[in-house]
Amino acid sequence: MEFSLETAEIFVPDGLPVEEALARTTHMAVGAHQDDLEIMAFDGILKCFQRDDKWFCGVVVTNGSGSPRGDLYKDYTDEEMQVVRRKEQKKAAVVGEYAAQVLLDYPSSAVTDGSSKAPMEDLVKLLKVAKPEVVYTHNLADKHDTHVGVVLRVIEAIRRLSAEERPQRLYGCEVWRDLDWMVDADKVVFEVSAHENLQAALLGVFDSQICGGKQYDLATMGRRRANATYYASHSTDVATGMIFAMDLTPLIAGPDVSIRAYVREFTERFAQEVTGRLMRLQES
Ligand SMILES: [Zn+2]
Numbered sequence: 001m002e003f004s005l006e007t008a009e010i011f012v013p014d015g016l017p018v019e020e021a022l023a024r025t026t027h028m029a030v031g032a033h034q035d036d037l038e039i040m041a042f043d044g045i046l047k048c049f050q051r052d053d054k055w056f057c058g059v060v061v062t063n064g065s066g067s068p069r070g071d072l073y074k075d076y077t078d079e080e081m082q083v084v085r086r087k088e089q090k091k092a093a094v095v096g097e098y099a100a101q102v103l104l105d106y107p108s109s110a111v112t113d114g115s116s117k118a119p120m121e122d123l124v125k126l127l128k129v130a131k132p133e134v135v136y137t138h139n140l141a142d143k144h145d146t147h148v149g150v151v152l153r154v155i156e157a158i159r160r161l162s163a164e165e166r167p168q169r170l171y172g173c174e175v176w177r178d179l180d181w182m183v184d185a186d187k188v189v190f191e192v193s194a195h196e197n198l199q200a201a202l203l204g205v206f207d208s209q210i211c212g213g214k215q216y217d218l219a220t221m222g223r224r225r226a227n228a229t230y231y232a233s234h235s236t237d238v239a240t241g242m243i244f245a246m247d248l249t250p251l252i253a254g255p256d257v258s259i260r261a262y263v264r265e266f267t268e269r270f271a272q273e274v275t276g277r278l279m280r281l282q283e284s
Contacts, residue, residue, distance in 0.1 A: 072208075188247050
């Protein structure tokens, strides 16, 4: 499969020919950086782990060259960091038994520049071959420009597909901003209590980020635990891990649905819930 950049790569952990490896995909996650998939899309990884009938395909859009670095990695150049991060993403693909790991290798600027069509066109090619039933990506209220750039490209790519080629579900997941603020009725809840060891292993391979100065492994496991405990205030914990997502499926049904208006509905329902409670309690 040919992508726009010659340095793009598809890694297949079990060595199957690339097209065959991609064609078995049922769950796909598209993230901006190396480690985003493991933070946001563990639901898909878990659903496919040790299965012959379900396969997870990971897609990382950028080359990760701009990441902060410390400790062992403090003197690494951007080029050396790219090599390390690519290697770490492949380690995660082996640990998580992915069908394939795609590395599109774009600089962040190619994703944040809305006029750059190449990342979207690569995603169209991939989606046509992999035909995932479910796609996980960043949520539209994330606070990292590159993440929001990626979800916009994913929506655009899926809208280019024919109705039969489109995935059945698209979920926007938590990385740089959690989704606890959404009203409960809006939350898509993925219960991820199982295989904490696998979760820890998948997050732990990204040593250049963690040892490099950001404790994403502890923070991510902590968020999953906090989501589970704070989800329902009047019942006992039924899960030890939860990931929240925003359902983006209505946005892929057609080009006519406004992305901005759709996200505003979520923030407005949140605002109504907050002010509604205050009014109720102040008046009584
Ligand atoms: Zn990221």
